[in-house]
Amino acid sequence: MKNRVAIITGAARGIGFGIAACLARGGMNIVIADMNGKTAEESAAQLAREQKIEALGLACDITQRTQVADMTRTTIARFGQVDALVNNAGICPFVDIMQMSEEMFKKTLDVNLTGAFHCTQIVAQEMIRRGKGGRIIFITSLAVNVTGAAQGDYAASKAGLHMLMKTFAIALGPHGITCNAVAPGMILTDMTRFHWEKPEPAAFIKQRVPVGRIGTPEDIGNAVAMLCSDNAAYINGIGLIVDGGHQAVCA
Numbered sequence: 471m472k473n474r475v476a477i478i479t480g481a482a483r484g485i486g487f488g489i490a491a492c493l494a495r496g497g498m499n500i501v502i503a504d505m506n507g508k509t510a511e512e513s514a515a516q517l518a519r520e521q522k523i524e525a526l527g528l529a530c531d532i533t534q535r536t537q538v539a540d541m542t543r544t545t546i547a548r549f550g551q552v553d554a555l556v557n558n559a560g561i562c563p564f565v566d567i568m569q570m571s572e573e574m575f576k577k578t579l580d581v582n583l584t585g586a587f588h589c590t591q592i593v594a595q596e597m598i599r600r601g602k603g604g605r606i607i608f609i610t611s612l613a614v615n616v617t618g619a620a621q622g623d624y625a626a627s628k629a630g631l632h633m634l635m636k637t638f639a640i641a642l643g644p645h646g647i648t649c650n651a652v653a654p655g656m657i658l659t660d661m662t663r664f665h666w667e668k669p670e671p672a673a674f675i676k677q678r679v680p681v682g683r684i685g686t687p688e689d690i691g692n693a694v695a696m697l698c699s700d701n702a703a704y705i706n707g708i709g710l711i712v713d714g715g716h717q718a719v720c721a
């Protein structure tokens with residue numbers, strides 16, 4: 471994967487940063503596109519220093535199509551190509567569906583679903599223009615199949631994202647561009663830390679996750695790296711669950 475270029479959205483921290491680190495370890499140059507431009511720059515500088523690759527941190531709100539177009543243009547100007555896009559940026563407000571405002575509901579759909587639509591359409595146009603194929607990965611969730619009272623907006627957005635991935639897989643397959651989803655289980659990040667650092671959830675993890683631990687951003691990064699490799703050329707339109715076996719447990 472040496473000298474290839476990957477854009478990862480929402481990679482200033484958390485799972486996105488874990489994905490960026492795994493792809494960088496494989497030799498890819500990295501663009502971190504995150505709403506938080508300052509942290510994106512710092513995280514890119516860290517990757518470049520530690521992994522001896524080239525990395526760029528860019529401020530980009532994926533809900534703003536013009537910002538996505540600017541971010542893609544800057545990437546092409548710097549590296550001349552994009553080989554992989556990881557649609558990772560996402561939010562999960564954890565508000566009961568009966569208390570949720572219309573504004574919040576729309577915001578979740580805008581970031582988690584419409585943002586990935588903008589990024590995929592715009593970056594795929596570059597991949598098609600270059601004619602060398604590509605890899606696009608969508609970070610979904612177990613919430614594609616299961617939900618909770620405080621995850622209605624999130625589950626709707628992630629189930630939609632899964633079908634958006636399949637649609638792009640059909641549209642872009644003829645160009646040698648594969649699209650797949652990675653659905654993380656329970657991963658310790660700033661999004662979920664408030665929940666998993668209490669004592670009872672730790673016991674819950676031991677009981678409900680067969681491998682006996684919470685997941686790390688690198689667990690997801692390793693799966694993304696596998697799907698971005700040349701060996702994954704015939705894998706297209708699938709959702710890969712990476713959850714330590716959690717969804718297999720029925721009680």
Ligand SMILES: NC(=O)c1ccc[n+]([C@@H]2O[C@H](COP(=O)([O-])OP(=O)(O)OC[C@H]3O[C@@H](n4cnc5c(N)ncnc54)[C@H](O)[C@@H]3O)[C@@H](O)[C@H]2O)c1
Nearest residue numbers: 480484485504505531532558559560611654657659660661
């Ligand atoms: N943590 C988990 O347990 C878990 C489980 C399943 C799926 N996921 C998914 O993984 C992805 C990453 O989650 P995380 O836990 O690392 O979250 P996180 O909150 O730690 O990081 C999310 C990043 O996305 C960025 N972001 C938010 N809105 C954005 C926007 N409009 N434009 C650009 N960047 C934006 C934030 O600045 C932040 O850097 C999300 O899509 C999330 O739904 C997480």
